[in-house]
Amino acid sequence: MRLPALRPLRGLLSASAALPKPLGAWGARGLASALPDKLQESERVTKVAELASEQAVRVTFEDGASAKFHKLWLRDHCRCERCLHPETRQRQLDTASIPLDAPFHRLEVTERGGAVAIAWDDSVRGTSCTASEFDAQWLRDHAYALEGGDAADAATSPYPKSCRQPRLTTKTLWSGEDFSLPSHDFQSCVADIEPLMHDLYSFGLVRVVNTPATMAATEQFASKIGFVLRTIYGTMWTTNPATDAEGYNDTASTNLELLHHTDGTYIRDPPGLQIFNCVAQAGDGGESRYVDAFHVVETLRRESPEAFRVLSQTPLPYFTVDRDAHLATMAPLIGVDFAGNVTQFRHNDYDRAPLTHLSFEEVGAFYQ
Template sequence: MPLTVEQRSPLPMGELSDHTRAPGLSRVEAHGSRLLLTWDDDSQAPFPLIWLRDHCACPECRHPQTRERLYLPQEAPDEAVEVEVENGNLTVHWANGHLSHFDGGWLHQRRPGSLPSDAVPKRQPWEEGFSPVRVDHGDFTAGVAGERDWLTALLRDGLVLLEKGPLADEEVSRLAERIGPLRPTNFGARFDVRSKPNPNNAAYTAIALALHTDLPNWRQPPDIQLLYCLENGAEGGESIFADGFAAAECLRQSSPEAFRLLSETPIDFRFQDENHDLAWRAPVIALDEAGNVIEVRLNNWIRDSLRLPVETIDAWYAAYRHFWQRVHAPQHRLEFTLAPGEMVAFDNRRVLHGRNAFDPNSGRRHLQGTYLDLDMCESRLRVLARQA
């Protein structure tokens, strides 16, 4: 009969994530350089002795405060002279006298070849009729649930809205800092989006902004952008968004050669003003080793001179035009007006954004923005999941 959690006395393993709900061990068999472990649910897995020695969680092998590994696996491990299962957990006696204790549930979660569970959701492409999740500012700031819902939607859909927030200067910074440090760029850590004299970027004018991703001229463009609306009384200026990943997959299906060309051909992006000259070369569509789309770099006004072989230029422009049409197709596109007290957050390396032109003489339009790193958003969601 399987042991209850209390009966098997879960052991600390230098982890903050919970492992007490996993089954305990029922038996162990030694097979040369491996141990075959069997759990209360009859599942089995072999563990190499070298893996077990490397993962010992005693204070000699793992720092009790930082939880960082101290053991250095630079030499072949000593042989195990005795192994035993007690209260659902594993004890290994090593030949040099060292003793290792392993929680059975912790080992079950880490069976060789298994994938770790993660609170971070998989990205989901927008389908026709997609509507972004909306979270109240009060729910976001009140506790775990609202912030967790907001982060889950942001990481899954690439776009989420916060509403009913205060009309307070720097509120975007305060909200962002709940997640992690602001990501500075040549526009600063926090920036104001409004029409102003002598602009060094099209965003600081009243003209329409075609769909784009920010700062593709950086080696590492910002991941997450937050835009908080403080004023929006001007005529026009509706915000526009499109799912670049969904558009890229549509291009892959309809025009595979165009998709190949845009994903295999680096082009130049460049931003210049009196104080900066930031340039980088990368393809419009980036893929991982499995061929999955992981990034879109589309920003027509800071695309630099197209330095491609002459025999490739016509085909590249045709592919670029095809992708432009897919990005602007209605099934991939959203348009809405941000109200004062609303904040939109989106994945800048997936979701393209833009706006319609507005008349600065008809009223004031003022957004404040900042960037966050994707790693910090995922980290925060994992911490919230533990707290929940």
């Protein structure tokens, strides 16, 4: 049995001991999920001023924090129904048609400081709008140059608060010595998936008990989380194929022991989550072993920053060749976002191609 990096949820390494006989399981190769937006707290603006030399506007908030916004940015982000479609919430205006100085003739704070109002000199292509009103809370949530006050929040997430889902802000990193595997009941999850999702986002690994031993039940459960991703293996599949047509050309379909790894490393966008329904456990052997890869990576970052840099910046080649498919891609072992937060862990020695694209020095650094 195998479970790959849970991206963006978690990263896990899994390993399987050698099997004396085939182990039957059904699963979903990858899923996506979404949760509703959360409500925002109230904010107030006390002062607004044009910064002519910077082609910008400074907004001062009630707690003393202030934020600078380019006039171009404000014109480009107008929230009215003529600039932002009321149903799709997608932008309507043409950014390239906005004058570089984005001229306006009125700039003011609305009554009680709830918003900043701007009257633009002209409309732009795609919209007839000449007046914008920016909610104070929206400006605070989307501030990209925030100073003073409680300004730290602006740097804690790559997404503004108004776009964030109600999610855990930190992961619970664990090792084998201190980890207690969360367990949930199948029917309870079908009725309400939220408790399981909480544990999944936090720990990256959960067990679901009392699951019916059918492909249909497995897919029903998977669909509670998100859509089932189709890959070269299909959507739902078995690790104990009865025919050659059901099988696939991969070490995982053998009875060999598998050391810790993540799956789908040769796919440009590997599965974010895998689900396994164990319907026929082997009598001896076949143990599944899991490692919190995020814990490993953060330990590496702390104890060996240079090794973390190499493994997060050096692309590695991965591939698979099946009867009717040949997939190959290159990506670093550690995936990070623009703020340096770990978003993905991609490691599978079984799928890695020869290292021939690196320099002599880079190969040495990799093996360090």
